[in-house]
Amino acid sequence: MLGKYIGQMVELxxxxxxxxxxxxxxxxxxxHGGRIRASAGADGSPxxxxxxxxxxxxxxxxxxxxAGIC
Structure with missing residues (x-):
């Protein structure tokens, strides 16, 4: 579902x-495995x-x- 957006900014x-x-x-x-690991917030907290x-x-x-890419 969201795997193609790895490394990109997404509004969720x-x-x-x-x-x-x-x-x-x-x-x-x-x-991976139904979990999305991401950086969020101004400080990029995991x-x-x-x-x-x-x-x-x-x-x-x-x-x-x-699109916003790293």
């Missing part, structure tokens, strides 16, 4: 186990997301229309 709508829905921009580091909690996603585009 996510529902956690408690049912809270958040929208955030993350940089995907790896996708996060793990479950694929089953992803409600929507899209690549973050720069002003020139290109």
């Amino acid at each position: 709508v996510y529902m956690d186990r408690a049912g809270h829905i958040t929208q955030r921009q993350i940089r995907i580091n790896s996708v 996060r793990t997301f479950l694929e089953q909690g992803v409600l929507a996603w899209r690549p973050v585009l720069h002003k020139d229309g290109e």
Whole structure:
């Protein structure tokens, strides 16, 4: 699902186990076994997301229309 976006910035709508829905921009580091490992926030702190909690996603585009790549 999100494996083709490894190394790119993605805007993600996510529902956690408690049912809270958040929208955030993350940089995907790896996708394996239903888990998405990513860097999130201004400090790039590591996060793990479950694929089953992803409600929507899209690549973050720069002003020139290109996807954000590392």
